[in-house]
Amino acid sequence: MSPAELSVAFFLQMFVIIAACRATGWAMKRFFDQPQVIGEMIAGILLGPSLLGLLSPDIQHFLFPKETKSVLYVGAQLGVGLYMFLVGLGFRTDHFRVNARSAFAVSLSGMAAPFLVAVAMTPWLFGLNLFGPQVSTFQATLFMGAAISITAFPVLARIIQERGLARTPLGSLSLSAGAIDDVGAWTVLAIVLASFGGGPAVAIKAVAGGGLFALFMLTAGPHLLAPLARWAEREGRIVPPLLATIVALFMLSAWAMDTAGLHSVFGGFLLGVAMPRGLLSRELKNQLEPFTLALLVPMFFTFSGLNTQLTLVNSIALVGIALVILIGSILAKGAACWAAARLTGQDNPTALAVGALMNARGLMELIIINIGLQKGIIGPALFSMLVVMALVTTLMASPLFELVYGRRARASGALGSLNEDADEAAERPTVPAI
Incomplete structure (x- = not known):
């Protein structure tokens, strides 16, 4: 072509x-x-x-046609990365500090329980020849643990945003736990890939590179990016050279996380979190959000859909196995996150809402299992079962959230809308003239 x-x-x-x-x-x-x-x-x-x-x-x-898939892939990565940059712009670090204990507890529980389920389930699945011929039981267990424990970070963020909860403690808690959870899952995946011939350098690069980048962005990042806020304040808006500078920084951050072996979404999210608040963040959202949501994010979903074949789950036996995987995944992830939130002081509606949101796997799951299929870790049948699990848990998220937290979500959303200008004014830094 x-x-x-x-x-x-x-x-x-x-x-x-x-x-x-x-x-x-x-x-x-x-x-x-x-x-x-x-x-x-x-x-x-x-x-x-x-x-x-x-x-x-x-x-x-x-x-x-096949020849266009590479173009769609690039647009898909740009779309989801920019979207997570916008999510990071609305992330409340003060809420994260308040909920840090709960976020780490929810995240660790949301990984530990799925890995226990994977330990129990994988030998059975392994005996059914659902993994690649060169895969060991240990490698299969690690992969299943990562696949079951992953959270649909972009989907979770979108639900929180559409419900008007991005600036609430629940929104910050869920996003914090989801981010930590997914970094852990991608790190485990990197270890599995390293065991397939990539060598230990792959895993070391993922853990060390991702950790150092996150530490740098969350500590030095806000200070280094402060001149951008002063630039915006001087102009009273975001001028094209300033926008180009920020987009270039986004590209560099996305490249850094991809190069480390994680995913570009984390680079975008961390850059968004580190960006100064006030006029800069508001104008960035106004300029980037419409284009990203209308054009780029749909490319991400379509590209993933082109690699999904639900017709492969085509027998009673395969349906039964898929149901076991689905039920085990829901109980492991949703219940563990709910329990951790309760044990760290959250009330029951908030804990149930966290469990409902964290239980969604979405397209992050599809990304992981597509990698597993391409590398020969899993076969087409298990791939299709995990697709079903991703779809069902994602479809469950919104109705469950509405059931356990809907009334409070609407009240919080209305309150957040009324107080948004006051909150942003409080966050706006004092920018001295230069």
Whole structure:
């Protein structure tokens, strides 16, 4: 496919992707009270081999030829990375400090319990030949632990944002626990990949590189980025050279986390957290959010959907195994996060809400299991079962959250809306003229 043909295919793809995501998102919100992000996730899968490819493979191949997947992949990574940068901009570090004990407890519990389930479940799955032929039981257990313990960080963030809870203690607690949890899961995945020939350097780079970057951004980052806030205050807005500087820093942060062996989303999120608050953060959100949500994030969901084939779970036996994985995953993750939140002083509605949100796996799960499939760690059948688990736990998140916390969420959202200007004014730094 020539560059000109690639360009023509790309524009048609983007029309289909945007139209499908908006229509499905509207339908899910209108008829099922699910957030827009759930509709976008489903739209991505419907455009892939699970539905469109099944009903009309010729049309699916025409819309999404193989040669265009690399373009969609790059756009997908840019979209989810920028989205997590925006999430970081709204992250309240004061809430994190207040909830640090709960965040670490929830995160560690949300990893320990799934790994115990993986230890119990993997030998059985291993005996059913659901893993690659070169995989050991230990490697399979580590991979299953990472897959079950992962949290749908972008989905969790989107639900919190759409419910108006991004600036509340619950929102900060959930985002903090989700971030810690996912870094741990990606680190375990790096260790598994290292055992497949990458060598110990892969795991060391992931742990040390990711930890040092996070430490640098959370300590020195705010001081080094302060001149950007002064620049914005002098101009009274974000001028193009300032925006270009920040976007360049985002690209560098995303590259750093990808190079470390984690994921670009953590680079974007940490940069957003370190950004000075006030005029700079508000204007960044106003300028970047519409484009990111309307164009780039749907590319992320569609690319992942193109790699998902739900039709592989096609027998009673496979359905039964998938149900065992699903139930074990829900009980391990949701129940453990709820218990940890309660034991660290959260009231029951808040703890239940944390458990409901942390239980969602979403597209982060799909990323991990796609890596596992490509590396030969898991077979196509287990891949499909884990896709089912990711879908069901993600679809559960919003209704469960509404059931256990809905009334309080609406009250918190309304209060947050009323107080947003006052909060941001309080956060706005005093910027001396230079």
